[in-house]
Amino acid sequence: MNAPYLETRSLSKAFGGVNALADVSLTVDRGEVHALIGPNGAGKSTLISVISGFERPDSGDILLGGKSVIGRRPYDLVRLGLARTFQSSRPVVGLSVLESVLLGMHIHRHASVLDTILRLPAYRRERSRQEQRALDILRTVGLGSRSRDRARDLSGAQGRSLEIAQIVATEAVIVLLDEPVAGMGATEIGLLADLVLHLRSEGCGILLVEHEMGFIFSVADRISVMDFGRVVDSGRPQAIRESKVVQSAYLGSSYEQQGGVADVVGGSE
Amino acid sequence: MTGSTFWLYTGCITATYAIAIIGLNVIAGLAGQVNLATTAFLAFGGYGYAIYTVTLHIEPWLGLVLAMVGAVIISAVLGLILLRLRGYYLAMATFTLAIAVASSANAASITGGAVGIPDIPPLTVGPIDFGLGSQLSFYGLAWGIVIVLVLLVWLANASPIGRAWRLIGSREELAMSLGVSTLKYKVAAFVVAGGLGALSGAMYAELTTYVSSDLYSSSVIVVFMAMLFVGGLGTMWGPVIGALIVTVLPSLIGGLQGATLLVVDSLFLAVIVLFPSGLGMAWRDARTFRYLVPRRLWSREK
Secondary structure, X not given: OOOOXXXXXXXXXXXOOEEEEEEEEEEEOOOEEEEEEOOOOOOHHHHHHHHOOOOOOOEEEEEEOOEEOOOOOHHHHHHHOEEEOOOOOOOOOOOXXXXXXXXXXXXXXXXXXXXXXXXXXXXXHHHHHHHHHHHHHHHHOOOHHHOOOEHHHOOHHHHHHHHHHHHHHHOOOEEEEEOOOOOOOHHHHHHHHHHHHHHHHOOOEEEEXXXXXXXXXXXXXXXXXXXXXXXXXXXXXXXXXXXXHHHHHHHHHHHHHHOOHHHOOOOOO | OOHHHHHHHHHHHHHHHHHHHHHXXXXXXXXXXXXXXXXXXXXXXXXXXXXXXXXXXXXXXHHHHHHHHHHHHHHHHHHHHHOOOOHHHXXXXXXXXXXXXXXXXXXXXXXXXXXXXXXXXXXXXXXXXXXXOXXXXXXXXXXXXXXXXXXXXXXXXXOHHHHHHHHHHHXXXXXXXXXXXXXXXXXXXXXXXXXXXXXXXXXXXXXXXXXXXXXXXXXXXXXXXXXXXXXXXXXXXXXHHHHHHHHHXXXXXXXXHHHHHHHHHHHHHHHHHHOOOOHHHHHHHHHHHHHHOOHHHHOOOO
């Protein structure tokens, strides 16, 4: 299959006369990290909401695995291989870390309601298989020793790793990450970068919305820059680093004073 | 009534209420959806059972089943419409439903108007009579149902179904993005609440041999919410503990007459503020509780 797994074609969306998205076309392929940067209000989060089915575009098309998925609900899209994270990662009340990962396997459950509630063998087999896999995933994201703890006892950074673990559990092909490193320290950002690169090596395509430049340049294969709902530039990280359009739209004058993107820590805020 | 028949009767009422609260706990406590319509489903069960058995002379067991099936169908249809709403909107919609059912019952002739429907026949199995005459058998039946229901809800709660409900309750958008058809799960929980509400309403009618619209008035909604919160929202034994406390407490205090509701309402408010996890889980809030009391009253140090 040569076509990119996720493709948006001329997506537009207006909120009360303001163009949140204007003619946005971009692609995310398997094994690729495509980062989306731009000032607050540029339309990045709207794009994530539209692609993941929470908002409907006014016009344009979204292709997932070659099929148009406009109008599909979020819970159908995940069955077609698209999953996302949210900016807030509040844990679910009363669940353990392991149980939280099992939530991500919701679409892979096949035992009937009766089997499930009465814990008949069909359910128990499925359950032990899924628990084994959930433990494997937790080890991958560095939470292997925390599986029995309550999800709410995890730190903020560990909570985000747990959300990544949930995404892995869905077996999604395309993953949308909405500001995954917000509020994290340098060590935690490094761990998350490793996780994103791991997902990529497993064949996932990742669309990453983020402000943290160091993180973006350590993982991105391609960067698109949004401003006023439009994609104003797109290309290899090196090209974006040197682009005049990007410097004026996003990085601003402070960028030029500091002399390089690599020195801008913490994004535009 | 002598002392022991009084407590037997109170035990029967407690178990009957607990059945409805166990259902309410599934939609409100696990799936996190506001539902003020419990009395509407009690009414569907109570009037359904009364109309089938008294007006249509149907065999009581069949009447009980038909009343529940009717409530399940109604709650599935209403759930599909109402559960698209959230928060205040869902609260107002379900509250309006409860009020509308009670006032319609008060006005319609099929429900006996303001008088209601008397002389509801008892459920029987051979020589065993579950009616007013022999409360011991009703007591056994009702508590048997309660125990089975608590067990089933406990099993469901510990399963992927319960996890999906709690995920919807705390993060609905995440639930959707992980593939949970949120409306389907919310409607399922609403149907459980509706069906058990109807069972409770029918059993109450069977026990007291009488239904009328004041059993389903707006103040009764508060009593049922009080049972849920006093016992502990989202806990497994909370509905039973709450039904027990709210039913028994007024009798223990005694001679309150019109002030009974005031006591229940005050208890409700006190528990919500001091023990938000419910009295069944009071130990969990004990640490929080002391911060509400001036420090010098509990601290001997410094």
